[in-house]
Amino acid sequence: AQSVTQPDIHITVSEGASLELRCNYSYGATPYLFWYVQSPGQGLQLLLKYFSGDTLVQGIKGFEAEFKRSQSSFNLRKPSVHWSDAAEYFCAVSGYGGAQKLVFGQGTRLTINP
Amino acid sequence: EADIYQTPRYLVIGTGKKITLECSQTMGHDKMYWYQQDPGMELHLIHYSYGVNSTEKGDLSSESTVSRIRTEHFPLTLESARPSHTSQYLCASSVMGGAGSDTQYFGPGTRLTVL
Numbered sequence: 050a051q052s053v054t055q056p057d058i059h060i061t062v063s064e065g066a067s068l069e070l071r072c073n074y075s076y077g078a079t080p081y082l083f084w085y086v087q088s089p090g091q092g093l094q095l096l097l098k099y100f101s102g103d104t105l106v107q108g109i110k111g112f113e114a115e116f117k118r119s120q121s122s123f124n125l126r127k128p129s130v131h132w133s134d135a136a137e138y139f140c141a142v143s144g145y146g147g148a149q150k151l152v153f154g155q156g157t158r159l160t161i162n163p
Numbered sequence: 164e165a166d167i168y169q170t171p172r173y174l175v176i177g178t179g180k181k182i183t184l185e186c187s188q189t190m191g192h193d194k195m196y197w198y199q200q201d202p203g204m205e206l207h208l209i210h211y212s213y214g215v216n217s218t219e220k221g222d223l224s225s226e227s228t229v230s231r232i233r234t235e236h237f238p239l240t241l242e243s244a245r246p247s248h249t250s251q252y253l254c255a256s257s258v259m260g261g262a263g264s265d266t267q268y269f270g271p272g273t274r275l276t277v278l
Contacts, residue, residue: 085269092169092253092269093206139205150196150222151267153205 051076051142055154063162064132070125070157072114072140081143082123083151084114088136096138099123110134135161166190169254169270176244177278184239184273186254195237196255196267199223206253212237244277251275 052075062068074080081100085093097108104116114125123140140154167188176182186195193214198206198221208221212231226248227241237256241248251274255267 083266090272090274092271093255095266095268098266137203150208150211151206152222153207155205156203158203 051080051144051152053140053142053152053154055138055140055157057157058155059158059160061160061162062130065129068125068127068130068134068159070138070140070159072123072125072154073121074123074140074142075121076142076144078144082114082116083141083143084108084112084123084125085139085141086110086136087139087156093139096125130159130161132161132163135159167254167256167268167270169252169273171273172271173274173276175276175278178243178245180244182241182244182275184252184254184275186237186239186270187235188237188256188268188270189235190256190258190268191234192256192258192268193234194257195231196257197221197227197229197237197239198253198255199225200251200253200272202251210239244275246277249275249277 054073083098084096087093096112097106099106099116107113112127137156139156141151143151170185195212197210199209200206207223209225210229212218227239251272253272254270257267
């Protein structure tokens with residue numbers, strides 16, 4: 050069965066600092082991987098996704114993520130965070146075919162210090 | 164930007180009431196989903212649909228029911244609300260077929276409180 054682990058429940062960084070949010074997945078075949086962001090009281094917005102090809106994917110709002118098959122990881126990065134990046138970030142995995150159900154990690158809450 | 168709508172955004176209701184959470188999308192997506200999310204927790208799939216007249220239960224057991232009579236509409240109903248149903252309910256949709264079928268677009272959610 051698919052599973053996703055986000056080891057960091059809460060991360061605090063200073064505005065302008067770099068950011069890396071960790072995501073490890075478990076899936077028997079090639080996964081489809083996603084990062085979503087959720088602002089307080091809002092739905093989820095897709096930041097980026099990996100299906101195949103280049104293992105470094107670019108997303109919206111200056112985010113990027115790198116797929117590393119050997120480490121079963123899909124970490125999210127941003128070189129310089131802005132106060133507006135404070136939110137909850139969810140990593141998710143989906144299998145090819147069938148219901149293509151998304152399995153989510155428990156999320157990482159990002160706080161930005163001014 | 165995805166066009167998927169949920170109403171109401173917030174609902175406070177007493178125990179025993181029947182409620183229906185509305186979800187509509189204007190993208191013509193075949194697949195639709197309902198997730199339940201408790202505060203600070205991950206999302207859990209409770210229902211999904213491949214298309215009209217198709218509904219399936221998700222990974223998390225739920226006392227709610229869904230229907231899919233029209234492609235664009237996927238309402239969720241609780242016949243008798245209880246405090247344990249207090250949660251945020253998120254609706255999503257995706258297109259069938261091809262690589263795009265794996266990308267789900269989410270509505271803003273309905274935050275339900277049952278007193």
